[in-house]
Amino acid sequence: MDRARDEQINRDLLRSVRETGWGWRIVVAISGMGLMAGVAAFAYQWQEGIGVWGLNRPVMWAFDITNFVFWIGISHAGTLISAILRVTGAGWRRPVTRCAEAITVFALMIGALFPIIHLGRPWVFYWLVPYPNERGLWPNFRSPLIWDFFAINAYLMGSLIYLYLPLIPDLALLRDTSRGLRKRIYSVLSAGWRGTALQWDRLEKAVRVMAVIIIPVAVSVHTIVSWDFAMAIQPMWHSTIFGPYFVAGAIFSGIAALIIAMAALRRVFHLENYLKPVHFNNLGLLLLTMSLIWFYFTFSEYLTTWYGNEPMEKAVFQSKISGPYSPLFFAMVACCFLIPAPMLAIKKLRTITGTVIASACVVVGMWIERFLIIVPTLSHPRLTFNWGSYKPTWVEIAIMTGSFSYFVLLYAVFVKMFPIVSVWEFKEGLASQTQPGPATDKKVFRAASGD
Amino acid sequence: MMNETEKTQKPQWAMAIDLDRCTGCEACVVACRIENNIAVVGPEESARDRSMNWIRIERYMEGEFPDVRVRFRPVLCQHCQEAPCEPVCPVYATYHTEEGLNAQVYNRCVGTRYCANNCPYSVRFFNFFDPQWPAPLEKSLNPEVSIRTRGVMEKCTFCIQRIRKGEEKARDEDRAVRDGDVIPACVGSCPTKAMYFGNIADSNSEVARLARSNRAERLMEDLGTEPRVIYLRKRDQA
Amino acid sequence: MHTKAGAFDKVNEATMAMNRLRMEGFTPKDITMMSSEPLPLDEDDEKSRSLIWLFSILGGILGGVGATLLTTLASKQMNLVTGGMPIVAPWAFGIIVFEMSALGAILAALGRMVYEARLLRRGVGAEYGSVVAQGKIVVAVDCADETRAQNAERVFASCGAEMI
Amino acid sequence: MRKLTAVISILFAATLTSGFMLFEAFSTSDGPRQPVEFDHWQHVSKEEGPQLECSTCHQYASASPNATIPSVSTCMVCHESINADSPEVKKLAAFAEREAEPPWVRVYWSEPSANVFFNHKPHIRAEIDCVACHGQVSQARRVKREVNHSMGWCIDCHSRKNASIDCYACHR
Structure with a gap:
């Protein structure tokens, strides 16, 4: 093995852990403040009641559930993408997977908070958990919200393990190259990893098993989230297409979030040699595919509604196309398809900057998409006498800002504690390019890291 | 003496509303508020679509000016036999009773508001804040009905407190319930006697008779919700 | 009994040393090879005997059965009055069964992996960690007696190892 | 380090135990002090006493949701002459004179937030012994809460009795 190369990789990839720059501090400070604002807003809502939100009758869900669906969607960045890439053996995945898996875990943690935040009585959220109690009461297993509870639990647990397993060798590396308290912490976390041939073998086997299991779980999670709507009998909710539509949308927004995160990490931690244009190019192509799929689903969903011409559905449809929600609707179409698709389709524009701009559009567009699924339907109930509208209050906006800040904060802290590019997998990637002999060639180094 | 089957068979409560008789006077709305301790949200909250009325008169205009007709339809919880609100509740706060009522247990409600979203009739009301009664309305609170707290859903119960009293009375007299035993607040207050309440399982009851009328219809029957509220179409539409 | 260890820069040197050690009469059990990245090695006996897949399937079944019991028994035990609505709903419960199966499979795979890879063992430290972290390959060998230790040292020296 | 942990955990355990014991000591004490020290045992169980039935005084239990506490005038039917010079009866007489009721302290109740609408009548009709829910009031000098009316407790009995x-049935 090439010692100099190894040391270079270690230095580059562990830099984020070893050195603390001002940029990082500022990010943590700002996101910390954002989080505090969100927590304060939630405390206020807890104290006063959910009336401090803009909800009303008939719009009983709005920003809360939009954010829930949005974050669960973002969580599909990681586990699903990295698992699919792992299972299909895509070599270029290596520098990308950890970064994606971390997004999954944090987005999921935040997404799972929203169903609790949105409760009228958040202090009794544990009634959704099946546990033996004195009253002899159990949750209603027929409710999609309970399915959500089980699905999110399984997915969060699986994602955590899936993030943790490939992290173990890197934790051992950190343990062996640090001192003092850090060493103690990493010793515990690395669980006695020594890097024996047996351990490597079992680790890879286990990761493969996890990757295979986690794909159906991830698909099921967003399908179940979509069923929160599809199981209801409300116009434009009660749609059989919702399961795959939501999954596609989730992967779509997930890839977009991943591209943005990667670009930020590349810039802040100087990972230019690891996160290369080719990664952005490949993810950009994936994003383009998802954009087309998204458009296909959206088109079929709206076309069937329009063609069917069922009055109640048509009312919701019209409110989106030409009614009060039409600016949002066209913003969504622009952000999810009209802007990103051509940008990603033209090779010249599929640069790092290009993909990041497209991704930013997609993230915004997909947030709007969720909002447009929830609110127009609710504001147009079947009995037209009860039609209403919705306007958010500062509390909802603060909680949403808090959730975004929390995500950035968690990510920043994670990056500070663990290498964001998997060190051993990256090295392994280099080695696998140069079978059977060890990698010594600079050219090979470039090839493996995807130049 | 009533026989054993009559005793054990639970009454099936239902309501019939004659739209021909409804004048839209809203006496039922007021009576319901007073009977059921419904919070007064005030003008500001009301303007934000947060007013609570377990029963409301929906008013629809028909025709073009000057030939305009106004149609009134009192809408309350339809006590669906296949209620969309029930299966979606994660904690069984809303469920079905053996008397065909669609029950809402305030204590158990965690406030997901899913039931309200899934109710095609929009008859579920959420306590966005702790309920308030501007003085002296707090003196008129009914001790036989719960005071709801913030964060829970509420809706028409067919005046469950009156149902229980009526059943108790029938039991004391050792007979099955009959018309007149249970009169919910809205029914009792209707000046034109447009509303009827009774046991639809008893084929001799007024409600059962009206349900067989050729004017009888149920709201949004096509959804398969099987409501327990029967509307009698206006004769000019029948 | 004590352990001898050598550090190698190259994979083929390390594999050569391992082969020679075996010829010297050391069993695969005595020899441990440690590296900072997975190495392309020949299949050895221990490798093929992983039961992680089997355990994850068993864990999945366990989770599924557990979920079936939980949903069904909990619903029955509750004695809730439902006015004729179904209390046990296989279609809806299938979703929970699926999720719990997946969770069971994941946890079982993790547990089995930890066991098979001998993680979380007390007394097994990272003695050669700092050497491995430098990118070297460490071959450690348990020697029953002094002659064997000398043999091992000779093998290491002949293969260009740096003794630790 | 380890020593410190041990000390802290012992202290913690000690605090918990003593707190629990204190709580127990207080909670097993007598019930609330009433404005007139009414002694159930004397009226119900004492051999040379009047040996009253529960329903003699709590006369509406079988007919209404509430068991009802007798008014002072009911007490005075007997106590006009019997034991008229005992200090507690004198207190009672004073209330009667002012036509006021003693501010009895409630022993059994359910929190308003529990939304429970308990009705005595069907329970009496089902011949549930008063003791089942109220404990040995007949033996008590001063009534205290002996039975914990938790929801599980209610449901347990309801399902046993096929109610x-x-x-x-209870919540509305």
């Missing part, structure tokens, strides 16, 4: 366990 309704519909939520609407």
